[in-house]
Amino acid sequence: MTxxxxxxxxxxxxxxxxxxxRAPVRLAASGLPPGNPGxxxxxxxxxGERLLGKRxxxxxxxxxxxxxxxxxxxxxxxxxxxPAQSLMKALETATHDAEIDIALLDVDIAGExxxxxxxxxxxxxxxxxxxxxxxxxxxxxALFPGTTTFIKPAMAETLIMHLRxxxx
Amino acid sequence: MPVxxxxxxxxxxxxxxxxxxxxxxxxxxxxxxxxxxxLLGLNDLMQAMLNAETGQRGYLLxxxxxxxxxxxxxxxxxxxxxxxxxxxxxxxxxxxxxEQLAKIAAMTDTKFGELDRSxxxxxxxxxxxALALIQADLGKLQMDAIRREVALLSLERATKxxxxxxxxxxxxxxxxxxxxxxxxxxxxLIYAAFRSEHSRSLAEAEAEQAAALREANxxxxxxxxxxxxxxxxxxxVILSIVSLSGRKQASSREVVxxxxxxxxxxxxxxxxxxxxxxxxxxxxxxxxVKTMEPYADDGGTRVHVSGPAIDLPARMVTPIGLIVHExxxxxxxxxxxxxEGGTVAIAWEVEETTPGLxxxxxxxxxxxxxxxxxxxxxxxxxxxxxxxxxxxxQLGGTIERGWPAEGAVVRLKFPLP
Numbered sequence: 177m178t179x180x181x182x183x184x185x186x187x188x189x190x191x192x193x194x195x196x197x198r199a200p201v202r203l204a205a206s207g208l209p210p211g212n213p214g215x216x217x218x219x220x221x222x223x224g225e226r227l228l229g230k231r232x233x234x235x236x237x238x239x240x241x242x243x244x245x246x247x248x249x250x251x252x253x254x255x256x257x258x259p260a261q262s263l264m265k266a267l268e269t270a271t272h273d274a275e276i277d278i279a280l281l282d283v284d285i286a287g288e289x290x291x292x293x294x295x296x297x298x299x300x301x302x303x304x305x306x307x308x309x310x311x312x313x314x315x316x317x318a319l320f321p322g323t324t325t326f327i328k329p330a331m332a333e334t335l336i337m338h339l340r341x342x343x344x
Numbered sequence: 345m346p347v348x349x350x351x352x353x354x355x356x357x358x359x360x361x362x363x364x365x366x367x368x369x370x371x372x373x374x375x376x377x378x379x380x381x382x383l384l385g386l387n388d389l390m391q392a393m394l395n396a397e398t399g400q401r402g403y404l405l406x407x408x409x410x411x412x413x414x415x416x417x418x419x420x421x422x423x424x425x426x427x428x429x430x431x432x433x434x435x436x437x438x439x440x441x442x443e444q445l446a447k448i449a450a451m452t453d454t455k456f457g458e459l460d461r462s463x464x465x466x467x468x469x470x471x472x473x474a475l476a477l478i479q480a481d482l483g484k485l486q487m488d489a490i491r492r493e494v495a496l497l498s499l500e501r502a503t504k505x506x507x508x509x510x511x512x513x514x515x516x517x518x519x520x521x522x523x524x525x526x527x528x529x530x531x532x533l534i535y536a537a538f539r540s541e542h543s544r545s546l547a548e549a550e551a552e553q554a555a556a557l558r559e560a561n562x563x564x565x566x567x568x569x570x571x572x573x574x575x576x577x578x579x580x581v582i583l584s585i586v587s588l589s590g591r592k593q594a595s596s597r598e599v600v601x602x603x604x605x606x607x608x609x610x611x612x613x614x615x616x617x618x619x620x621x622x623x624x625x626x627x628x629x630x631x632x633v634k635t636m637e638p639y640a641d642d643g644g645t646r647v648h649v650s651g652p653a654i655d656l657p658a659r660m661v662t663p664i665g666l667i668v669h670e671x672x673x674x675x676x677x678x679x680x681x682x683x684e685g686g687t688v689a690i691a692w693e694v695e696e697t698t699p700g701l702x703x704x705x706x707x708x709x710x711x712x713x714x715x716x717x718x719x720x721x722x723x724x725x726x727x728x729x730x731x732x733x734x735x736x737x738q739l740g741g742t743i744e745r746g747w748p749a750e751g752a753v754v755r756l757k758f759p760l761p
Contacts, residue, residue, distance in 0.1 A: 239735040
């Protein structure tokens with residue numbers, strides 16, 4: 177289903193998988209990338225319902241990006257918690273909101289590091305992915321092994337598929 | 345500079361003293377040399393006089409002419425001695441010397457006179473008269489006087505020589521400290537030369553550093569300008585992409601126009617900050633004015649913008665631009681800018697209700713627009729109000745919308761960084 181994505185293995189010092197959308201994609205009328213619609217369709221889920229019933233916490237300070245993500249996830253049936261535009265708001269939400277299924281965390285929010293939120297979610301057992309504008313974040317791999325980091329601008333499609341995969 | 349003056353003075357003084365010392369030493373040497381001759385001459389003179397006396401005495405005693413031999417040669421001897429002494433005294437700078445010599449010469453003449461007389465008397469057979477002369481003691485007194493004068497003269501010459509040497513020694517003593525001072529002055533000069541050289545090379549290094557700094561600053565400015573051009577260009581490119589992509593798609597006309605308007609608004613907002621003010625700070629006023637440009641008519645009556653000059657980080661341009669554009673678009677669609685005579689007043693001020701935490705309060709007030717149904721307005725807010733709320737959040741602040749009868753009023757508040 178995802179032949180157009182080419183995972184890049186970073187140099188040895190990075191321990192985390194970094195996903196970059198590289199090849200230009202011709203969107204079909206549905207807005208979805210072309211591919212074999214049949215194979216793996218069940219695993220991939222029905223478009224518009226791939227995040228059905230999931231509560232996703234978005235931590236992102238930039239209005240446009242936050243809105244875009246919110247709409248993209250809501251279009252797939254998710255309920256968006258937030259977006260939290262500051263570290264304080266994010267911590268507050270992550271602490272008090274009891275039902276978060278997945279989270280997408282902007283690594284630099286309003287000049288602050290998002291790690292405290294990531295720590296908190298990890299302790300709560302909430303799966304999450306990182307979202308960043310900077311291509312080199314080697315500490316992420318060391319501190320949060322196994323967590324995927326997406327480089328902005330990431331295609332909504334990619335994010336949706338990944339979040340669906342890791343959601344509990 | 346004072347070092348040079350001191351050096352020159354020291355050199356001058358030194359030269360003077362050296363000259364004086366040389367002269368004094370020469371004089372002393374001369375005196376030392378001639379003193380020996382003088383003493384010899386005086387001695388010779390005395391000897392001549394004594395010989396004359398001895399001869400005279402012997403002849404008077406024995407009446408034998410052989411005893412006169414010393415007397416006979418004495419005069420010549422005396423003359424020779426005097427001549428030598430006169431020569432020496434002539435060369436001496438001391439005026440008293442020839443005077444004293446003349447005195448002695450006169451005295452010896454007198455003595456010879458007396459001796460001649462007594463010898464002549466004896467020769468003529470008047471020995472008793474000659475003896476009577478001698479008994480009168482005049483000759484003895486004369487001899488004693490001569491002896492005294494000669495002793496005085498030699499003493500004086502010796503004194504003069506000692507004085508001369510003493511003078512030379514004094515001058516010599518002055519020489520050493522002056523040489524010392526000269527040496528110090530030279531050292532001081534060398535030190536001063538080093539210092540000036542050092543400070544010159546320091547100044548050179550500083551100038552080099554300043555030049556390098558200027559160069560670096562110029563390069564930064566150049567880069568900033570280049571960056572600004574690229575950003576401006578990118579906006580135009582994106583606008584063109586949108587327009588081209590939306591061509592011939594009648595169904596997406598509205599969407600494309602919407603997109604174009606937003607991009608254009610952001611381009612305008614950012615163009616206010618590309619004026620080279622600084623690459624990371626921006627003034628609020630120009631950003632708002634620029635973004636409202638498409639809506640302000642030539643008379644400047646539709647849009648009023650007022651507020652103090654505020655410096656903001658460049659990252660705030662996009663959210664502010666988005667908000668202003670959104671409010672303006674709504675005003676054009678449903679509000680004051682949709683009718684003639686309607687106006688928008690944008691004003692801002694800094695509030696400091698909590699000391700140390702200044703907050704920027706910006707108000708958007710519409711007047712002269714059509715009547716608005718507040719409930720309707722809130723409902724149709726939708727996407728636009730979602731975006732402006734998040735944009736306010738991106739600024740760390742809040743946005744409130746109200747729809748009193750006169751026209752929409754919006755208040756944006758965010759902390760000043």
